[in-house]
Amino acid sequence: MNYLYRYLAIVLASFMLTVNTTQALAIQKIKVVATLPFLEDFVKNIGGDRIEVKSLLSGLESEHTYTPKPSDIAAVKEAGVIIKVGLGLEVWVDSLIKNASNNRLVVVTTSNGIPLVRGEEDGHEGHLGNPHVWLDPERAKIMIRHITEALSAADPAGRSIYLSNQAEYFKKIDRMHKRIEDTLRPITNRKIITHHPAWPYFAQRFKLQIVDNIQIQPGTEPSARHIVDMIGKVKRENVRVIVSEPQLNPKVPKIIADETGARIVVLTPMPGGLPGTGSYIEMMEYTGEQLAAALR
Ligand SMILES: [Zn+2]
Incomplete structure (x- = not known):
C-alpha cells in the first residue's frame, strides 16, 4: 500500500511538473510585432506556434498615412521583437517605438541588403529607394531570411525548426513565382x-x-x-x-x-x-x- 502511495505521488508530481513546464513555455512564447500584414504572414510561416505575432496594419489602411493607435503602443511595449520594412516606408514607426520605450525590443529592418529601384523608375521622391520590395518574391526571400535570423537569435533552441520552416516556405514561394510567370x-x-x-x-x-x-x-x-x-x-x-x-x-x-x-x-x-x-x-x-x- 505504502509503495502504491509513493508511486502515485511520484506519477502525480511528474505530471504536475509537465503541466507547469508546458504552461511556462506557453507564457515564454516570443512576442513579435509586425508593422504590416505580409510581415506577420512571413513570421507565422517561419515561427509557427513558437511565436506570437500581431500586425499593426490590417491591410485596409495605406502604409504611408497610417496613424498608430494606443493599442499599437501597448503591443510594442510588450514585444521582444518588432519587424519592419524600413527605407522610410513606415514613416510612423520610429516615434511609435520611441513612445513604447521598451529597452528589450529588438528592431529588425527586413529591407537591409536588398537591391533597390531608385530614381525615375521609383516614383517615391526623396526616398532612399522604392520601399515596396516585398512585391518581388526573390526580394521577399531576403526579408524572410532576416526574420529567420531574428527569431533564431531570440530563441536559439528553435533555430533548426525555423530553418526547416524557411526551406518549406521558400518552396511554396518558388511555386507561386512560377505560376505567376505562366499566367502572364x-x-x-x-x-x-x-x-x-x-x-x-x-x-x-x-x-x-x-x-x-x-x-x-x-x-x-x-x-x-x-x-x-x-x-x-x-x-x-x-x-x-x-x-x-x-x-x-x-x-x-x-x-x-x-x-x-x-x-x-x-x-x-x-x-x-x-x-x-x-x-x-x-x-x-x-x-x-x-x-x-x-x-x-
Ligand atoms: Zn507606397
Whole structure:
C-alpha cells in the first residue's frame, strides 16, 4: 500500500511538473510585432506556434498615412521583437517605438541588403529607394531570411525548426513565382500605369512596363496637369490597364479610364486588402491573375 502511495505521488508530481513546464513555455512564447500584414504572414510561416505575432496594419489602411493607435503602443511595449520594412516606408514607426520605450525590443529592418529601384523608375521622391520590395518574391526571400535570423537569435533552441520552416516556405514561394510567370506568359501588351508607385519590383520581376504613376508623392493627390499628361501618355503609348488599390481614392483612375477607355484593375500590395488575398502568396497570385485577365 505504502509503495502504491509513493508511486502515485511520484506519477502525480511528474505530471504536475509537465503541466507547469508546458504552461511556462506557453507564457515564454516570443512576442513579435509586425508593422504590416505580409510581415506577420512571413513570421507565422517561419515561427509557427513558437511565436506570437500581431500586425499593426490590417491591410485596409495605406502604409504611408497610417496613424498608430494606443493599442499599437501597448503591443510594442510588450514585444521582444518588432519587424519592419524600413527605407522610410513606415514613416510612423520610429516615434511609435520611441513612445513604447521598451529597452528589450529588438528592431529588425527586413529591407537591409536588398537591391533597390531608385530614381525615375521609383516614383517615391526623396526616398532612399522604392520601399515596396516585398512585391518581388526573390526580394521577399531576403526579408524572410532576416526574420529567420531574428527569431533564431531570440530563441536559439528553435533555430533548426525555423530553418526547416524557411526551406518549406521558400518552396511554396518558388511555386507561386512560377505560376505567376505562366499566367502572364501569353500577354503581349505589358504596359500599365499604376496609382501609387508600389509595383516597380513586381513589374521588373514579371516583365511588365510601368509607363507612369498617378501619385508622384505617396499619399498625395496628383495635379490637374499631371492627370492631363497621363491621359496623353495612355493614348499615345496604347496603355490598356490602370492599376488602382482599395486603400486609395478611386476618383483619378476613373477620370483617366473614362477619357482613354483603359481598364481599371484593383490590386492590393497588402494581404487582406481584397477578398482572396488573405496570405502573401494568395495576394501575389491574385495580382498575377487579375493583371493577366485585364491585359489579355
Ligand atoms: Zn507606397
